[in-house]
Amino acid sequence: xxxxxxxxxxxxxxxxxxxxxxxxxxxxxxxxxxxxxxxxxxxxxxxxxxxxxxxxxxxxxxxxxxxxxxxxxxxxxxxxxxxxxxxxxxxxxxxxxxxxxxxxxxxxxxxxxxxxxxxxxxxxxxxxxxxxxxxxxxxxxxxxxxxxxxxxxxxxxxxxxxxxxxxxxxxxxxxxxxxxxxxxxxxxxxxxxxxxxxxxxxxxxxxxxxxxxxxxxxxxxxxxxxxxxxxxxxxxxxxxxxxxxxxxxxxxxxxxxxxxxxxxxxxxxxxxxxxxxxxxxxxxxxx
Numbered sequence: 001x002x003x004x005x006x007x008x009x010x011x012x013x014x015x016x017x018x019x020x021x022x023x024x025x026x027x028x029x030x031x032x033x034x035x036x037x038x039x040x041x042x043x044x045x046x047x048x049x050x051x052x053x054x055x056x057x058x059x060x061x062x063x064x065x066x067x068x069x070x071x072x073x074x075x076x077x078x079x080x081x082x083x084x085x086x087x088x089x090x091x092x093x094x095x096x097x098x099x100x101x102x103x104x105x106x107x108x109x110x111x112x113x114x115x116x117x118x119x120x121x122x123x124x125x126x127x128x129x130x131x132x133x134x135x136x137x138x139x140x141x142x143x144x145x146x147x148x149x150x151x152x153x154x155x156x157x158x159x160x161x162x163x164x165x166x167x168x169x170x171x172x173x174x175x176x177x178x179x180x181x182x183x184x185x186x187x188x189x190x191x192x193x194x195x196x197x198x199x200x201x202x203x204x205x206x207x208x209x210x211x212x213x214x215x216x217x218x219x220x221x222x223x224x225x226x227x228x229x230x231x232x233x234x235x236x237x238x239x240x241x242x243x244x245x246x247x248x249x250x251x252x253x254x255x256x257x258x259x260x261x262x263x264x265x266x267x268x269x270x271x272x273x274x275x276x277x278x279x280x281x282x283x284x285x286x287x
Contacts, residue, residue, distance in 0.1 A: 003132040003195070006069060006077025011058050011084030022051045057089035066131040068094045078131045096131040103146065104204055110154050112172065113161045117209035120157050120172070122183060123202055124149050130195030138194045145196055152186040162208065172206055179203060240267045 025048040032040035061067050061082050069076040069091045079085055080098075087093075102125040112118050126145060128134045134141040157172065160179065164171040170178050184201040191198060244260065 001075065001132050001136045003130045004075070004077045006079060006087075008079045008081060008085040008087050011060075011086045014054070014058065014086040015084070018051050018054055022048055022055075025051065053089050055089075057086045057091070059085055059087070059093050061085055061095075064097065064099045066096045066098055066128075068096055068131050068135045070094075075132060075136060094135055096128055096134055098128055098131070100125060100127045100199065102126070103149075105146075105150050105153060107205055108150060108154060108157070109209060110157045112157055113159060116162060117211070118157065118162050118172075119205065119207050119209055120153060120203065121205035122149070122153050123200075123204045124187065124198065125200040126187075126191070126196050126198050128195055129197045133193065133195030141194045141196065144194050145191060148190045149187060149201075152183060152190055156183050156186055162206075172203070176203060236267070240264050243267065 025044040029041050029044035029048070032038065032044060059067060061079060063082045065080075065082070067079045067085070069079065069087060071088065071091055076091060079087070102123060104123045105121050107119045107121045109117060109119055124145070128141070138144045156179070159182075161169070161171045163173045172179055180200075180202045183203075184198050187198040187201055240263075244263070
């Protein structure tokens with residue numbers, strides 16, 4: 001089922017023709033009753049009923065709205081011309097909004113790729129691009145959009161970990177752009193049958209479930225401490241190596257292996273310590 005644009009007549013000229021005609025028929029019927037010309041009354045009543053039937057064909061189409069027309073269950077076409085319009089009075093008319101709409105899903109509790117329970121929600125921006133598919137391919141396209149959006153969000157959340165120590169691995173927290181694109185692709189695939197185009201989909205809420213939030217916070221803190229310590233030790237080793245190289249190169253002092261080990265130990269303590277160290281001054285000789 002694809003959208004088929006159809007023509008309609010402007011409603012104001014139709015009103016300007018039918019309303020005066022209805023008034024004339026009313027006057028003719030009243031005058032016929034007075035003069036007892038019942039044949040005139042009968043003609044006036046028949047014409048008036050026809051005019052009233054024709055007036056039923058009037059309907060209003062607002063900007064960014066479409067009217068889906070069908071005749072006895074058969075799809076006729078879609079009218080997108082805004083204003084007062086007129087079509088066959090026997091056509092049934094269903095209005096479909098073509099405006100851009102958005103909604104925020106509820107907070108869903110799902111298990112991410114590694115099995116940890118998380119809470120996730122998303123904001124979906126969408127619009128109807130095919131009114132015929134929206135009306136005839138699904139029972140209620142708005143409910144269809146909401147349910148399928150939550151289903152796509154659940155499926156996406158189970159495909160990625162909440163967070164990852166590997167910088168090359170996509171995770172829900174560290175790669176919001178890639179996650180949004182994946183979610184939008186999933187929604188487009190699910191909602192295309194309903195004539196719906198997904199303009200944007202992005203995560204609006206992401207957190208660990210309350211029962212594991214404290215444990216996961218400690219895990220994140222431990223990972224941050226390890227990463228910081230690793231960087232500090234790597235920098236300290238480089239500085240010690242540079243100090244020994246410069247001392248040897250400049251001929252400042254000659255150190256045997258035992259003294260080198262002692263110097264390396266002292267420098268590493270100074271550079272890697274969380275607090276300032278208290279130096280001990282050697283007033284005697286080096287040996």
